[in-house]
Amino acid sequence: MTTVSSRLIILALGFLGGLAAWPAAELILYSQGAFPSYLAFLSLLGAVVGALMGAFFGSAEGITSRIRNRIPAGLLLGALVGCIGGALGALVGQAALWLIGGIFLLSYRDMQWVVLPVSRAIGWAVLGVFVGAGEGCRSLSPKKIAVGVLGGFLGGMVGGFALEYSRLLLPGFALFRLVGLVILGLAIGFFYGLIEQGMSFGVLRILAGELKGKEFFLTERRIRIGRSPRNEIALPAYDDLADLQADIRVRKGEPVITNLDPSVTMLVNEEKVKERKLKLGDVIKIGSARIFYKYG
Amino acid sequence: MTRCFFLGVFLLSVAAGAASALTISLSQIDSSGLLLSQRVNAYVSVTDDQGEPLTSLQQDAFTVSESADGVHYAKLPVIAFEPSAGANRGISFLLVIDNSGSMYDTPDSKPTTDPAKMKITRAKEAVRAFLASMTNPQDKVGLVVFNTRYRLLARPSTDRERVASLLDQITKPVPDEAYTELYGTLKLASQEFAGVSGRKAIIVLSDGENFPYFTHTGKPHPDYGTRVFTYPESIVANQEEGVTVYGIDFGVEVMDKNLRTIAQETGGKTFEAARGEDLNGVYAAIHRQVAGEYLIGYRATTTPAEKKFVQLSVNDAGKESTATRFYFSSIVFGLPLHSLSVVLIIPFVLGFALLWLLTLLKLERRPGPANLEVLQTRIGHPVTRVLPLSATKTVIGGSASADLTIVGAPQVRQEHATILFDPKDKSYTVVGSGDITVNNQPVKTRKLEPGDVIDVGGATIVFDDSKDRKQEKK
Numbered sequence: 001m002t003t004v005s006s007r008l009i010i011l012a013l014g015f016l017g018g019l020a021a022w023p024a025a026e027l028i029l030y031s032q033g034a035f036p037s038y039l040a041f042l043s044l045l046g047a048v049v050g051a052l053m054g055a056f057f058g059s060a061e062g063i064t065s066r067i068r069n070r071i072p073a074g075l076l077l078g079a080l081v082g083c084i085g086g087a088l089g090a091l092v093g094q095a096a097l098w099l100i101g102g103i104f105l106l107s108y109r110d111m112q113w114v115v116l117p118v119s120r121a122i123g124w125a126v127l128g129v130f131v132g133a134g135e136g137c138r139s140l141s142p143k144k145i146a147v148g149v150l151g152g153f154l155g156g157m158v159g160g161f162a163l164e165y166s167r168l169l170l171p172g173f174a175l176f177r178l179v180g181l182v183i184l185g186l187a188i189g190f191f192y193g194l195i196e197q198g199m200s201f202g203v204l205r206i207l208a209g210e211l212k213g214k215e216f217f218l219t220e221r222r223i224r225i226g227r228s229p230r231n232e233i234a235l236p237a238y239d240d241l242a243d244l245q246a247d248i249r250v251r252k253g254e255p256v257i258t259n260l261d262p263s264v265t266m267l268v269n270e271e272k273v274k275e276r277k278l279k280l281g282d283v284i285k286i287g288s289a290r291i292f293y294k295y296g
Numbered sequence: 297m298t299r300c301f302f303l304g305v306f307l308l309s310v311a312a313g314a315a316s317a318l319t320i321s322l323s324q325i326d327s328s329g330l331l332l333s334q335r336v337n338a339y340v341s342v343t344d345d346q347g348e349p350l351t352s353l354q355q356d357a358f359t360v361s362e363s364a365d366g367v368h369y370a371k372l373p374v375i376a377f378e379p380s381a382g383a384n385r386g387i388s389f390l391l392v393i394d395n396s397g398s399m400y401d402t403p404d405s406k407p408t409t410d411p412a413k414m415k416i417t418r419a420k421e422a423v424r425a426f427l428a429s430m431t432n433p434q435d436k437v438g439l440v441v442f443n444t445r446y447r448l449l450a451r452p453s454t455d456r457e458r459v460a461s462l463l464d465q466i467t468k469p470v471p472d473e474a475y476t477e478l479y480g481t482l483k484l485a486s487q488e489f490a491g492v493s494g495r496k497a498i499i500v501l502s503d504g505e506n507f508p509y510f511t512h513t514g515k516p517h518p519d520y521g522t523r524v525f526t527y528p529e530s531i532v533a534n535q536e537e538g539v540t541v542y543g544i545d546f547g548v549e550v551m552d553k554n555l556r557t558i559a560q561e562t563g564g565k566t567f568e569a570a571r572g573e574d575l576n577g578v579y580a581a582i583h584r585q586v587a588g589e590y591l592i593g594y595r596a597t598t599t600p601a602e603k604k605f606v607q608l609s610v611n612d613a614g615k616e617s618t619a620t621r622f623y624f625s626s627i628v629f630g631l632p633l634h635s636l637s638v639v640l641i642i643p644f645v646l647g648f649a650l651l652w653l654l655t656l657l658k659l660e661r662r663p664g665p666a667n668l669e670v671l672q673t674r675i676g677h678p679v680t681r682v683l684p685l686s687a688t689k690t691v692i693g694g695s696a697s698a699d700l701t702i703v704g705a706p707q708v709r710q711e712h713a714t715i716l717f718d719p720k721d722k723s724y725t726v727v728g729s730g731d732i733t734v735n736n737q738p739v740k741t742r743k744l745e746p747g748d749v750i751d752v753g754g755a756t757i758v759f760d761d762s763k764d765r766k767q768e769k770k
Contacts, residue, residue, distance in 0.1 A: 009654060016654075020647030023640035029632040033599045037334040038627075041598055045629060056651060063654050071655055093628045095331055101624045116602065116626060123628035163630060174633055178643070205671070207758050208747030269736035281756070283735040283749045290747025292758070294672065 050086015155187020
């Protein structure tokens with residue numbers, strides 16, 4: 001799976017997350033008046049929407065890395081983090097909506113076309129920030145948090161506007177919230193893919209074996225390579241490798257690969273090395289694995 | 297700095313009813329506690345037919361109701377009641393005094409040279425009396441004068457002596473400064489409360505209409521240029537800061553027709569003090585009214601609505617009065633649908649079904665036949681990206697007759713490299729006629745392993761032979 005198709009998969013997951021979250025959101029919204037307080041109502045609503053979107057994004061890593069047994073754990077952890085992020089996002093977004101809405105309501109008399117859309121967009125942007133940060137928190141990656149926050153912010157903004165204007169321009173259109181949620185999901189997914197590339201210092205492409213064609217963005221300070229599914233580059237099908245075979249660290253802006261288990265030989269451009277600064281175009285052989293370092 | 301945003305907005309009606317001898321006025325709705333404590337606070341004042349505040353009413357005299365549509369109201373229990381909330385917490389006043397030319401006439405609008413007969417002198421005396429009557433150490437007071445120009449003399453502070461001494465600085469304006477920028481002044485004055493918490497009130501004393509400089513002279517205003525302020529701007533600015541505007545009409549002929557609206561929409565009212573006799577009394581009445589406000593807190597409903605109407609009623613010995621305002625209650629997710637349908641289950645199930653399908657996608661790679669794949673080229677591009685190796689001899693080069701053609705790359709020879717199949721040991725060997733590298737090492741000929749990277753004049757080509765690898769393993 002190339003980086004392009006990984007990006008498409010994450011985009012699709014964002015879409016599906018929005019799709020699945022929508023009925024749940026409608027159900028809770030429908031019973032709004034039965035809740036004792038806005039606090040309880042918004043916490044539950046945000047938690048459920050966040051959990052569903054978080055679950056879909058959480059499964060992304062397992063799907064794109066083709067390590068199927070990573071999926072359930074990613075899904076559950078994504079749901080858990082998303083649940084917290086969603087609840088916080090709904091509350092902070094609501095506070096923003098009431099604050100901004102209160103001010104706009106006073107400054108512009110046009111509630112329908114200006115006050116509500118603008119306030120809603122800002123509220124949604126805040127909600128999006130929290131939902132988008134979830135996936136980064138789950139994978140403990142500050143860069144992914146930053147990426148998700150930006151995607152969530154923009155997606156929430158656009159989604160909030162879309163929600164409000166689709167309701168205004170198409171009276172009787174019942175799917176307006178679905179539009180908003182799907183846009184939010186797509187934007188977060190799009191940004192995960194898009195900015196991950198901009199923030200990476202290259203791509204590692206697996207050249208042969210079961211994961212042939214799979215590409216990994218190098219976005220972290222440390223990338224672990226080995227058979228264990230915990231590694232950023234997990235190669236479980238390459239039997240001769242150790243659980244943690246090698247790692248790549250960024251030193252002064254340049255990636256350096258180190259062989260951590262000398263019982264398996266590592267060659268970079270046919271030279272046996274223990275540690276080597278990587279240049280674009282380098283060919284790495286570790287045991288049966290062949291990896292090509294290329295520009296993202 | 298924490299600014300308190302009061303979300304109470306339009307004063308929809310002060311349904312006082314002229315016959316009723318009781319008037320309730322809803323000056324502020326503070327819904328800032330809605331999210332965390334579900335609480336809304338309303339500040340109300342109740343006056344009798346003389347305009348005198350009634351400050352000794354009990355909690356049971358008030359009823360609070362809320363409505364999502366402005367039609368159907370539900371009565372809600374009062375959870376907090378504080379009489380004289382203003383007096384207890386201190387009030388910040390900003391005294392705004394008209395210093396236009398006509399203020400130097402007599403109360404009957406006759407020119408005079410005797411300062412004692414001038415309206416401005418009466419106004420200064422009334423302000424001094426007002427300052428002297430302020431006994432709550434928490435009360436603050438500030439001073440602004442205006443005509444064509446806006447002039448801040450003191451921001452609201454507890455230093456009342458200073459304000460009293462500043463009154464002497466008010467002098468008669470030159471003719472060009474004798475216009476009345478009432479609306480602009482009220483907008484600017486609201487900003488003087490920035491950073492001040494608690495109850496805030498402007499008391500504006502004017503003897504005429506809004507009379508903008510630019511409109512009447514055609515010349516740009518020295519501060520505002522060609523900008524002319526409108527009265528809704530003054531309303532909005534004061535509502536944003538949570539400032540209540542009280543107006544004192546000190547003229548004989550025309551009171552500004554919108555000053556009453558500005559006062560009403562900010563929760564205040566206007567007083568007539570023509571001829572100046574009762575001016576001291578008016579200032580005192582305003583102070584009493586603000587100080588005598590009741591704080592009434594209630595637990596809000598969660599009924600879906602973009603805005604909620606709050607209705608406060610008072611009933612004192614059969615005399616009744618009601619006031620209504622609304623606050624913003626929109627939910628970030630929007631209003632619920634009118635009805636739910638079982639069809640909603642479809643997107644939910646569909647989302648998860650497609651997720652499951654994605655997890656099945658290309659998880660396993662089936663071993664394929666030996667092939668070459670062009671990963672990237674420095675210059676030019678390949679005609680085919682993936683080429684299965686079926687023949688015993690495969691030519692890579694720039695020639696159109698090559699098996700794998702790289703076009704547009706001058707450094708690639710017509711027949712740059714050849715891959716030969718050896719049926720004996722089912723192996724492939726690359727032979728270069730031009731310069732080639734395998735795994736970045738220059739070679740002339742080399743037996744290939746799966747995953748080897750061949751560079752042919754800047755084109756990066758991967759060789760793979762999964763079947764071969766499986767056999768090797770066996």
